[in-house]
Amino acid sequence: MASTPSPRTATTTLQNSLLSSSSSSVNHNKPSNLSFLHASSNSSSLKLFHSVSASFSPSNSSSTICNVIKTVESADISFSNARDLDGVVSIPKPTILVSEKLGEAGLDLLRSFGNVDCSYDLSPQDLCAKISLCDALIVRSGTKVTREVFEAAQGRLKVVGRAGVGIDNVDLQAATEFGCLVVNAPTANTIAAAEHGIALLTSMARNVAQADASMKAGKWLRSKYVGVSLVGKTLAVMGFGKVGSEVARRAKGLGMHVIAHDPYAPADRARAIGVDLVSFEQAIATADFVSLHMPLTPATKKVFNDDTFAKMKKGVRLINVARGGVIDEDALVRALDSGIVAQAALDVFTVEPPPKDSKLVQHENVTVTPHLGASTKEAQEGVAIEIAEAVVGALNGELSATAVNAPMVPPEVLSELAPYVVLAEKLGRLAVQLVTGGSGIQNVKVVYKSARDPDSLDTRLLRAMVTKGIIEPISDTIINLVNADFSAKQKGLRISEERVIVDSSPEYPVESIQVQISNVQSRFASALSENGNISIEGKVKYGVPHLTRVGSFSVDVSLEGNLILCKQVDQPGMIGQVGNILGESNVNVSFMSVGRTVRRKQAIMAIGVDEEPNKDTQKKIGEVSAIEEFVFLKL
Numbered sequence: 145m146a147s148t149p150s151p152r153t154a155t156t157t158l159q160n161s162l163l164s165s166s167s168s169s170v171n172h173n174k175p176s177n178l179s180f181l182h183a184s185s186n187s188s189s190l191k192l193f194h195s196v197s198a199s200f201s202p203s204n205s206s207s208t209i210c211n212v213i214k215t216v217e218s219a220d221i222s223f224s225n226a227r228d229l230d231g232v233v234s235i236p237k238p239t240i241l242v243s244e245k246l247g248e249a250g251l252d253l254l255r256s257f258g259n260v261d262c263s264y265d266l267s268p269q270d271l272c273a274k275i276s277l278c279d280a281l282i283v284r285s286g287t288k289v290t291r292e293v294f295e296a297a298q299g300r301l302k303v304v305g306r307a308g309v310g311i312d313n314v315d316l317q318a319a320t321e322f323g324c325l326v327v328n329a330p331t332a333n334t335i336a337a338a339e340h341g342i343a344l345l346t347s348m349a350r351n352v353a354q355a356d357a358s359m360k361a362g363k364w365l366r367s368k369y370v371g372v373s374l375v376g377k378t379l380a381v382m383g384f385g386k387v388g389s390e391v392a393r394r395a396k397g398l399g400m401h402v403i404a405h406d407p408y409a410p411a412d413r414a415r416a417i418g419v420d421l422v423s424f425e426q427a428i429a430t431a432d433f434v435s436l437h438m439p440l441t442p443a444t445k446k447v448f449n450d451d452t453f454a455k456m457k458k459g460v461r462l463i464n465v466a467r468g469g470v471i472d473e474d475a476l477v478r479a480l481d482s483g484i485v486a487q488a489a490l491d492v493f494t495v496e497p498p499p500k501d502s503k504l505v506q507h508e509n510v511t512v513t514p515h516l517g518a519s520t521k522e523a524q525e526g527v528a529i530e531i532a533e534a535v536v537g538a539l540n541g542e543l544s545a546t547a548v549n550a551p552m553v554p555p556e557v558l559s560e561l562a563p564y565v566v567l568a569e570k571l572g573r574l575a576v577q578l579v580t581g582g583s584g585i586q587n588v589k590v591v592y593k594s595a596r597d598p599d600s601l602d603t604r605l606l607r608a609m610v611t612k613g614i615i616e617p618i619s620d621t622i623i624n625l626v627n628a629d630f631s632a633k634q635k636g637l638r639i640s641e642e643r644v645i646v647d648s649s650p651e652y653p654v655e656s657i658q659v660q661i662s663n664v665q666s667r668f669a670s671a672l673s674e675n676g677n678i679s680i681e682g683k684v685k686y687g688v689p690h691l692t693r694v695g696s697f698s699v700d701v702s703l704e705g706n707l708i709l710c711k712q713v714d715q716p717g718m719i720g721q722v723g724n725i726l727g728e729s730n731v732n733v734s735f736m737s738v739g740r741t742v743r744r745k746q747a748i749m750a751i752g753v754d755e756e757p758n759k760d761t762q763k764k765i766g767e768v769s770a771i772e773e774f775v776f777l778k779l
C-alpha cells in the first residue's frame with residue numbers, strides 16, 4: 145500500500161493508529177475495541193471491523209464478558225473508495241450526523257475531520273432512514289437514540305456523542321450490543337446549569353415571570369406580586385455534585401444558609417464552602433427552598449412524592465434543573481394546590497416537551513423553562529468542543545475518558561479474569577452498602593493477593609469493576625474500564641491498589657481481593673477491621689465468587705442472591721432461630737456460614753437469601769436477643 149498520505153483525506157491518523165495492513169483479522173491484542181480499519185494488501189477494498197463490546201451491567205457481567213470475544217465483520221463501508229491521481233488509496237471521510245444544534249467551534253472541528261450533516265428536528269423515521277449512512281451521531285437531550293436507531297444503522301454507526309451530561313435519551317444497552325461507543329461531555333455545562341438554577345430561584349422568589357406576563361397583558365399588579373427575600377433563608381441542595389456544589393456556592397453569596405443532602409459526597413468538600421451535609425429528612429424538613437441536582441436513577445425516581453411533600457415546611461419553594469423524573473409531577477400539583485409547596489420553578493419534565501394542557505406547566509405558582517439549563521453560548525461552545533474532540537478521538541480509535549459503554553481489554557485477559565471481575569464488582573457493591581449514609585467516601589484501597597509477578601497481572605479491569613460496584617448504586621453513570629478512573633476522580637474518590645505476592649500457584653491470576661474503605665462510619669460495625677476501615681475480602685472458588693472475610697471475621701459464602709450479615713453472641717441455636725424467622729416469611733435461605741474470632745464470644749453469621757426479607761422480618765431478626773447488629777445487603 146502506498147505510504148504517501150493524501151492531504152484531501154482524513155485518514156492519516158486513522159492509518160497510523162489503526163491500520164493493520166497485513167493481517168486479515170482483527171488484532172485482539174490491541175487495547176481498543178473501537179473500530180479496526182483493515183486494508184487488504186492485495187486489494188484496494190477497505191473494510192471496517194467492529195469488535196462487539198461488552199456491557200458490564202450487574203445482571204449480565206459474566207455472559208457479556210464472553211461476548212466481548214466475539215468479533216463481527218461489517219459489510220464494506222459504503223462511502224466510496226477513491227484513488228488520487230497519483231494512485232494513492234484515500235479512505236473516504238467519515239460522515240457525522242448532528243441532530244441538534246451544536247456550537248460552531250465544535251462543528252468546525254468536526255468539519256476538519258469528516259463530512260458533517262446538520263439535520264435538526266428529524267422525526268424518528270427520518271433519523272432511522274439516515275443513520276445507515278453515518279459513522280457518528282451527535283445529539284443533545286432532544287433526540288431519542290433508541291434500539292431501532294442502532295438496528296437501522298446496519299453496523300455502520302461507530303460512535304454516538306451526547307453533547308451534555310445526561311445520557312438517558314440513548315439506549316446504552318443497545319449501543320453496546322451493536323458495538324457502538326457512546327461518549328458524553330460531562331463538565332462543560334456545569335456552570336450554565338448552576339446559573340440557571342440560581343436564575344430560577346431568584347425569579348421565582350420575586351414572581352418575575354408572572355409579573356412580566358401580567359404587564360404584557362396590560363396589567364399593573366404591584367400588590368399581587370409581592371415576593372419573598374432570600375437572605376437568611378435555608379436552601380437545601382439535593383445532590384452535591386458538580387452542579388449542586390456550584391449552586392450552593394452561589395446561594396451562599398446571596399446570603400442564604402445552605403445545607404445539602406448527598407449520601408455520597410465528602411463532608412469536607414461541603415464544609416470547605418460552608419455547607420452542612422444533612423440527612424434527606426433533615427434537608428426537606430428544614431428548608432425554605434429545595435433545589436434538585438441529583439441524577440435520575442432507580443433510587444431517585446419520583447423521590448419527591450406525596451410522602452416527601454408532606455414532610456416539607458408549609459410554603460416551601462422547589463427548583464428542579466436536574467431531571468423531571470425525580471419528581472412525581474401529579475403529587476407536586478397536589479402539593480401546590482394545598483399550599484405545602486408555595487411555588488415551583490422547573491426546567492425539566494418527566495416527558496419533554498410536556499403536554500400542552502399539563503396542569504403543572506399551567507399552574508399559576510409554577511415558573512417553567514424548556515430545558516434551558518445548559519443553554520448558554522459559552523456552555524454550548526464548550527460542550528460542542530468537548531464532544532467533537534471525543535467523537536473524533538473515538539473515530540480515530542483512541543480511548544475516551546468520557547466513554548460510557550466501552551471496556552477495552554484484550555479478550556484473553558478478559559476470559560481469564562471473568563470470575564474475578566464478578567467478584568470485584570460484588571465486593572465494591574457490598575462495601576458501599578456497608579457505609580453509613582452521609583459518611584462520604586473518599587479513600588478506597590483494593591488489595592490483590594496473587595502469586596503472579598505484578599507485571600503479568602493487569603488489574604485495570606478489576607479496579608474498574610470495584611469502582612463500578614461502588615459508584616453505580618449511587619449515580620446514573622455507567623462505569624467501565626474506560627471511564628472508571630475518570631468517574632472516581634470526578635466524585636472525589638481515590639482508589640489505590642496494593643499487590644501482595646503470596647506463595648501459591650501462579651496458575652490463577654488472583655488468590656483474593658480485599659476492598660477497604662477508610663475514614664467512614666459503617667452500618668455494620670463488625671465490618672470494620674482493627675485499623676478502623678471497612679474491610680471485606682473475597683475469593684473465587686470453583687469459578688464462583690465467595691465472600692471470605694468481613695472485618696476481622698472469616699466467613700465463606702458464595703456471592704449470589706442477597707446477603708444478611710448478623711453479629712451475635714457465639715452460642716448454640718442461633719442459625720435455627722434466624723432460619724425459622726426467615727422460613728416463616730417464606731424467605732429462602734441459599735447458604736449460611738458462621739465465622740468467629742474467639743469461641744463462645746462474638747460470631748458473624750452470613751446468610752444468603754433469594755428474596756428480600758420485608759421490614760417485619762428484619763425487625764424480628766433484630767429482636768433476637770443474642771443478635772447485636774445485622775444488615776441486609778443486595779448483591
Ligand SMILES: NC(=O)C1=CN([C@@H]2O[C@H](COP(=O)(O)OP(=O)(O)OC[C@H]3O[C@@H](n4cnc5c(N)ncnc54)[C@H](O)[C@@H]3O)[C@@H](O)[C@H]2O)C=CC1
Nearest residue numbers: 310337383384385386387406408438439465466517518618
Ligand atoms: N437542566 C439541564 O440542562 C442540565 C441538567 N443536568 C442534570 O443535573 C444533574 C446533576 O448533574 P451533575 O452535577 O453534572 O452530576 P454529578 O454526577 O456531578 O452530581 C450528582 C450528585 O448527586 C448525588 N446523588 C446520587 N444519588 C443521590 C441521592 N439519592 N440523593 C442525593 N444525591 C444523590 C451524587 O453523589 C452526585 O454527587 C444530572 O441529573 C444532570 O443530568 C446537568 C446539566 C444541565
Ligand SMILES: O=C(O)C(=O)COP(=O)(O)O
Nearest residue numbers: 284285307308309310518
Ligand atoms: O447535560 C444535560 O444533562 C442536560 O440536561 C442538557 O441538555 P441539552 O444538551 O441542553 O439538551
